[in-house]
């Protein structure tokens with residue numbers, strides 16, 4: 001596949017696709033404070049199907065009657081194309097219960113395991129290695145007998161990550177269980193103790209030692225926070241089945257997070273067989289169902305991970321907002337079904353491009369120049385009242401004050417007009433004094449500009465337009481904004497000169513919106529002048 005990132009995909013991965021095997025209902029569920037009931041498990045199961053995983057470990061049928069009932073129920077609901085598996089210790093009773101439950105699925109699997117690390121064989125299982133090997137082979141043989149020609153058999157060497165010093169033994173066990181019928185060999189990093197590369201080296205050794213028709217799986221835990229890295233790199237070392245959990249649920253620091261693995265592989269140009277756009281929704285739902293809050297900094301799905309707060313980052317994010325590759329984001333939000341990709345939050349470190357983006361995202365019209373005017377006011381607000389990050393309401397209030405009610409010598413109060421609209425009368429404030437002025441013209445703006453000439457103020461209208469307001473904010477009882485551009489003239493017959501200023505006006509009455517825009521523009525031009 002031609003991909004922009006093909007160069008980061010080793011040749012070993014190019015002919016394969018990852019097989020996502022989810023363990024949320026087993027490893028994830030067993031680690032919940034309040035394990036799920038049947039109805040809750042069914043919801044999670046449905047969400048896994050929506051996400052499109054290829055295999056689901058639906059539970060540990062031998063653990064209790066309740067677990068058995070749930071496994072049997074879900075196995076009966078399973079679609080044809082998804083592998084449905086139950087965990088079973090390498091003991092006949094567990095294996096028989098597992099088969100009783102999963103035999104209803106169109107594509108059943110039994111996943112049996114036994115520890116193969118020296119430490120655990122000696123201190124936990126208290127069994128010599130030869131006995132462990134015999135138990136493993138006998139278990140797989142029993143499964144093959146029970147399943148007949150159906151389904152698949154998965155064997156896990158528990159604590160594989162600790163087996164660096166007895167790999168010859170472990171590979172010997174693998175070869176023997178394959179001979180007995182196992183088709184999937186799972187390599188768990190049951191407890192993450194070391195660095196990813198040491199685990200990946202062990203994976204590569206197993207891949208090289210076993211026949212090609214055997215599927216190699218990895219199942220990693222996140223004790224040191226590197227489970228995603230370990231799983232992703234194991235894939236490139238030859239492991240095809242990736243065992244993950246929704247939201248990274250699981251014992252202790254959890255299992256490998258399926259969202260992170262999927263997006264990392266996607267970014268590497270791999271063909272990831274999941275509906276990635278169901279990720280964000282899954283994360284939010286599972287967090288509720290598991291009653292495990294999403295950390296706000298959780299990669300991809302955390303509430304805060306789309307926020308940019310420093311000026312440099314905001315500038316880069318704003319400039320690359322519409323591009324596939326953003327300056328400061330790993331993915332586009334839409335990839336995982338998330339509306340936002342880059343959210344700019346105003347803090348005292350934010351610059352004018354952040355103001356521009358934030359205000360525009362609030363649905364209000366703004367230019368970069370207006371953003372530059374607004375920025376120091378927002379910065380002062382953020383610093384002065386210890387607020388830090390400003391809320392949308394703070395920003396809207398400052399926008400109103402700075403842009404829609406520009407203070408200055410002129411103040412618009414009200415207007416009326418003659419019956420045929422040829423003359424307009426304005427109630428205004430001029431340097432704090434109430435007065436009435438009037439003017440005749442081709443419309444309210446023209447009439448108003450004529451009227452203020454009586455105060456010795458001369459302007460030239462450069463442009464005018466009304467824009468629809470793309471916002472539904474309680475603060476604004478208006479659906480249109482007038483935008484005018486004006487320039488100063490030194491006297492009645494003098495040409496326009498100096499800067500062109502943009503004034504905005506907002507009102508429920510269109511004529512008033514026009515006049516307000518003009519007053520705001522005039523005040524901006526008169527600002528700092530002795531009038």
Ligand SMILES: [Zn+2]
Pocket residue numbers: 027190219221250255
């Ligand atoms: Zn596990």
